[in-house]
Amino acid sequence: MAKQVKEPLKEEDKRKLNKANLKNLASVLRFMLPYKGLFILGLVALGLSTVTLLAFPRLSGELLDIANGKPTYFQTINQAAVALIVILLIQAVFSFIRVYTFAIVNERSMGSIRKAIYEKVIWLPLTFFDNRRVGEIMSRLTSDISTLQDTFSTTLAELLRQILTLVFGTAILFYMTPKLAAFMLLTFPVLVISALIFGKFIRKLSGKTQDRLAAANVIVEESLQSIPVVKAFTNEAFETRRYSNAIEESMRIAIYTARYRGFFISFVIFVIFSGIVAVGWYGASLVQSGETTTGELFSFVLYTSFIGFSIAGLGDIYTQLQRSIGASERVLDILHEKEEDTSRTTAPPIKLYGGIRFNNVSFAYPTRPDNTVLSGLNFEIRPGEKVALIGRSGSGKSTIINLLLRFYPLSEGTITIDGQNIEGLNLSAYRQNLGIVPQEVILFGGTIRENIAYGKPGATEAEVREAARRANALEFIERFDDKFDTLVGERGVKLSGGQRQRIAIARAILKDPAILILDEATSSLDAHTEALVQEALEKLMEGRTTIIIAHRLSTVKKTDRIFVIQDGALAETGSHTELTQHENGIYSTLLKLQLQ
Numbered sequence: 001m002a003k004q005v006k007e008p009l010k011e012e013d014k015r016k017l018n019k020a021n022l023k024n025l026a027s028v029l030r031f032m033l034p035y036k037g038l039f040i041l042g043l044v045a046l047g048l049s050t051v052t053l054l055a056f057p058r059l060s061g062e063l064l065d066i067a068n069g070k071p072t073y074f075q076t077i078n079q080a081a082v083a084l085i086v087i088l089l090i091q092a093v094f095s096f097i098r099v100y101t102f103a104i105v106n107e108r109s110m111g112s113i114r115k116a117i118y119e120k121v122i123w124l125p126l127t128f129f130d131n132r133r134v135g136e137i138m139s140r141l142t143s144d145i146s147t148l149q150d151t152f153s154t155t156l157a158e159l160l161r162q163i164l165t166l167v168f169g170t171a172i173l174f175y176m177t178p179k180l181a182a183f184m185l186l187t188f189p190v191l192v193i194s195a196l197i198f199g200k201f202i203r204k205l206s207g208k209t210q211d212r213l214a215a216a217n218v219i220v221e222e223s224l225q226s227i228p229v230v231k232a233f234t235n236e237a238f239e240t241r242r243y244s245n246a247i248e249e250s251m252r253i254a255i256y257t258a259r260y261r262g263f264f265i266s267f268v269i270f271v272i273f274s275g276i277v278a279v280g281w282y283g284a285s286l287v288q289s290g291e292t293t294t295g296e297l298f299s300f301v302l303y304t305s306f307i308g309f310s311i312a313g314l315g316d317i318y319t320q321l322q323r324s325i326g327a328s329e330r331v332l333d334i335l336h337e338k339e340e341d342t343s344r345t346t347a348p349p350i351k352l353y354g355g356i357r358f359n360n361v362s363f364a365y366p367t368r369p370d371n372t373v374l375s376g377l378n379f380e381i382r383p384g385e386k387v388a389l390i391g392r393s394g395s396g397k398s399t400i401i402n403l404l405l406r407f408y409p410l411s412e413g414t415i416t417i418d419g420q421n422i423e424g425l426n427l428s429a430y431r432q433n434l435g436i437v438p439q440e441v442i443l444f445g446g447t448i449r450e451n452i453a454y455g456k457p458g459a460t461e462a463e464v465r466e467a468a469r470r471a472n473a474l475e476f477i478e479r480f481d482d483k484f485d486t487l488v489g490e491r492g493v494k495l496s497g498g499q500r501q502r503i504a505i506a507r508a509i510l511k512d513p514a515i516l517i518l519d520e521a522t523s524s525l526d527a528h529t530e531a532l533v534q535e536a537l538e539k540l541m542e543g544r545t546t547i548i549i550a551h552r553l554s555t556v557k558k559t560d561r562i563f564v565i566q567d568g569a570l571a572e573t574g575s576h577t578e579l580t581q582h583e584n585g586i587y588s589t590l591l592k593l594q595l596q
């Protein structure tokens with residue numbers, strides 16, 4: 001917790017500790033329910049260790065009183081010292097139980113939240129990801145959970161400990177030295193509250209300085225990241241001026257803040273110590289008049305410092321609670337997201353043959369509802385047919401694939417496969433029938449074997465090997481020292497583009513889908529690798545309905561039909577030979593401009 005409380009709370013993290021917000025925090029607490037027994041044990045240990053420790057100041061005072069010949073509970077110094085050690089030992093045992101049980105509860109429940117969020121997120125539809133950056137989701141899983149973890153492991157325990165110290169400590173003071181306690185109660189709270197208010201004002205000012213500094217840092221980041229642009233426009237002097245203005249401003253605010261900070265620090269030192277002098281003066285006069293013993297005065301000072309630390313700690317706890325309410329809100333937002341309807345239910349496999357029909361399909365992405373990408377698109381692909389999608393960049397080719405994969409709901413129209421509306425089919429069972437070889441193949445950071453088997457989890461060694469062979473990948477895999485156990489590196493960086501493509505083909509072969517989607521790579525490979533990849537792809541396409549987003553003439557020529565997409569609709573269809581006969585047709589034009 002210590003590292004967290006030092007940072008000022010960001011404006012967006014500030015939350016009121018009202019009923020609704022605390023309810024949010026409590027509903028995250030439900031992840032702790034399975035461990036409530038342990039948690040209660042921890043709480044009891046915490047309570048006992050706090051209360052036990054509260055005997056410490058009194059017994060320390062007792063030491064002095066015995067020395068002065070005014071014992072209350074014990075006769076000798078030795079007895080009192082032994083009692084003190086026993087108290088400390090008991091306290092140590094309770095503390096251990098508290099820390100250990102809280103850690104177990106905390107780690108387990110936070111682990112459950114992490115797993116729940118990840119499981120939730122991975123099942124969410126693509127629309128969710130269109131609206132959020134990956135970094136944002138990552139921070140839900142990392143920093144927000146850490147904040148909650150801090151709260152549940154430390155803050156709640158601290159809160160309880162400090163409240164107990166405050167209540168019991170004050171009660172003991174009033175029982176032991178009522179006059180002195182009353183005198184202190186009249187002075188200290190006033191001092192503490194005024195220091196708190198002043199402190200808040202100073203923190204606000206420091207926050208402003210930080211903001212200014214952050215703004216100045218943005219200038220550094222922006223300009224250094226686009227250094228070629230700065231130089232090309234000869235704007236070095238301009239950027240220097242911009243940065244120096246920003247720094248001047250942050251310096252001005254920092255110095256302005258320093259004036260108040262200086263005043264604050266001297267105020268706190270003066271006022272707090274004056275308070276101590278006042279109480280000390282009154283305490284000493286009580287000792288002088290024989291109303292209080294030296295030991296009681298000593299105990300009083302110790303109790304007061306315990307209570308003082310508790311009050312000071314409450315401010316940090318408040319900040320941390322605000323922070324964790326923000327975190328719990330964001331975590332709950334994700335946990336309450338609507339999932340894809342049928343995705344998680346298990347359903348018997350569906351066997352499709354791959355006769356695809358788009359009936360009057362219109363579509364706009366949910367994030368940009370005004371931008372109609374497809375409007376009234378109609379086409380039919382027979383089972384086993386190979387079709388190339390051609391069109392200018394942004395014409396909607398990938399969108400057609402996205403809709404076929406049911407990544408987004410249609411705005412209008414239907415897509416049927418073998419006569420069945422795809423929206424009526426169980427999502428997972430349906431997607432089992434589709435295989436995709438993407439343009440940019442990104443592998444997972446495991447072994448080659450794991451990456452191929454991704455197409456069919458649980459595939460046998462022989463199946464993986466056969467898929468690799470048919471994908472023309474076996475030859476290069478065998479050349480690696482570790483063969484199928486070769487690690488591909490994060491995102492597959494240790495393999496070349498052509499090798500990654502063949503792994504992706506092997507993966508698709510293993511999946512054995514009825515419908516195959518190929519997003520042809522735009523980057524070209526060397527002639528030999530290209531031939532190997534092409535050959536593997538042809539084997540993969542055999543007997544499957546294939547839709548290719550094609551970028552090469554050689555690929556397009558081999559397909560049965562070409563669909564030219566323009567303005568979200570089908571502009572031309574036909575084979576390469578048919579379409580090239582229209583001299584001024586869209587295909588002929590594209591052919592001249594793009595494909596060759």
Ligand SMILES: Nc1ncnc2c1ncn2[C@@H]1O[C@H](COP(=O)(O)OP(=O)(O)OP(=O)(O)O)[C@@H](O)[C@H]1O
Pocket residue numbers: 130365367368373391392393394395396397398399400
């Ligand atoms: N996730 C998305 N959210 C919002 N709009 C999108 C999204 N993906 C694509 N679009 C928009 O939909 C239109 C069609 O894009 P699409 O990716 O289907 O084109 P494309 O023909 O595949 O292009 P390219 O050949 O450049 O890949 C574009 O105007 C694009 O800006």
